[in-house]
Amino acid sequence: AQRVTQPEKLLSVFKGAPVELKCNYSYSGSPELFWYVQYSRQRLQLLLRHISRESIKGFTADLNKGETSFHLKKPFAQEEDSAMYYCAPSYSGAGSYQLTFGKGTKLSVIP
Amino acid sequence: DTGVSQDPRHKITKRGQNVTFRCDPISEHNRLYWYRQTLGQGPEFLTYFQNEAQLEKSRLLSDRFSAERPKGSFSTLEIQRTEQGDSAMYLCASSSGSGANVLTFGAGSRLTVL
Numbered sequence: 001a002q003r004v005t006q007p008e009k010l011l012s013v014f015k016g017a018p019v020e021l022k023c024n025y026s027y028s029g030s031p032e033l034f035w036y037v038q039y040s041r042q043r044l045q046l047l048l049r050h051i052s053r054e055s056i057k058g059f060t061a062d063l064n065k066g067e068t069s070f071h072l073k074k075p076f077a078q079e080e081d082s083a084m085y086y087c088a089p090s091y092s093g094a095g096s097y098q099l100t101f102g103k104g105t106k107l108s109v110i111p
Numbered sequence: 112d113t114g115v116s117q118d119p120r121h122k123i124t125k126r127g128q129n130v131t132f133r134c135d136p137i138s139e140h141n142r143l144y145w146y147r148q149t150l151g152q153g154p155e156f157l158t159y160f161q162n163e164a165q166l167e168k169s170r171l172l173s174d175r176f177s178a179e180r181p182k183g184s185f186s187t188l189e190i191q192r193t194e195q196g197d198s199a200m201y202l203c204a205s206s207s208g209s210g211a212n213v214l215t216f217g218a219g220s221r222l223t224v225l
Contacts (some may be wrong), residue, residue, distance in 0.1 A: 009151075032212055043114075044154070044202065044216040086153050090212045098144070098167060099212055101153030 002027055004089055006102035013077050014110045021072040021105050023087030031089040033070040034099065035061055038084045047072075047085070057081070077109045115217035117203050123223045124193055131189045132220040136205030143186050144214060145178055146202040147171065154202055160186060193224045 003026040013019055025031060037047040048056045050063045050070060061072045070087060087102040116135040124130050136143045141162050146154035157176070159167040162183035172178075175193075180186040190197055200221050204214035 034212060036214075043218055044204075046213055049213070088153075098156040098159060098169075099214065100156065101146075103151065103153050 002089070002091060002100050004087055004100055004102040006085075006087055006105050008105045009103070010106045010108065012108045012110060015079055016076050019072075019074045019077045019081070019107065019109075021085050021087075021107065023070045023072065023102060025068050025070065025087070025089040027068070027089055027091050029091055031091045033061070033063055034088040034090065035059070035070075035072050036086045036088055036101070038086070040083070044086070077107075079109050079111055082107055082109045115203055115205055115215055117201075117217040117220050119220060120218060121221045121223075123225065125225050126195060127192055129189065129191045130193055130222060131187055132201050132203075132222075134186045134188070134203030134205075134217060135184070136186070136203070137207075137215055138184075140205035140207050140215070141183065142206045142208070143180055144204045144206070145186070145188050146204065148200045148202055148219070149198075157188075157201075190222075193222075195224045198222055198224045 005024045007022050033050040035047040036044050038044045059074045061070055063070050084104045084106050086104045088099040090099045118133045122130055143160045145157040148154045156169050157172050158178045160180040163180050175191045178188045200219040202219045203217045206214050
């Protein structure tokens with residue numbers, strides 16, 4: 001069964017501190033991995049995907065196949081980073097294109 | 112067309128009634144998804160269309176749930192004989208063929224079953 005685990009429901013950090021949001025997945029094959037974000041009163045939106053290897057809003061995420069992890073990191077948290085973050089692996093096989101979302105981590109950046 | 116539209120935004124109904132939600136995706140997107148989200152949980156996949164074909168359905172989608180996308184444009188999600196456990200946010204998303212998993216979400220339709 002496809003599983004994704006975000007162990008922290010809530011993560012509070014001070015402004016300027018480093019941030020790491022954890023995500024572990026359990027998949028067979030080679031999933032594509034995403035982080036989606038939902039800011040207060042806004043729609044759920046894509047933050048980044050592992051294949052693009054981009055840094056978006058200062059966030060990066062490295063896929064570690066050995067540990068089956070895809071942790072989201074930012075060296076210096078900003079107040080505007082406060083939001084719900086969802087890790088979402090996708091295994092596109094046999095015509096399946098569904099994303100499986102984790103339960104999410106609420107990031108709170110303290111001024 | 113600036114995004115994915117969902118209607119209604121809020122629906123309060125009594126147990127046993129039928130409800131229908133509508134989703135208008137981004138016009139160039141041929142893939143459309145329905146997700147359900149309850150408090151404290153991430154979105155759970157319900158079903159997926161490519162054009163007008165419903166290609167995938169979750170086991171979460173009981174017999175009381177039906178979704179259509181008749182002309183490959185807008186989609187409807189109907190819940191018959193609603194139960195209190197159906198109370199949730201119903202999210203619609205769409206994507207293009209080139210970015211199948213890059214989903215653009217709507218604002219959602221919140222259902223409350225009394």
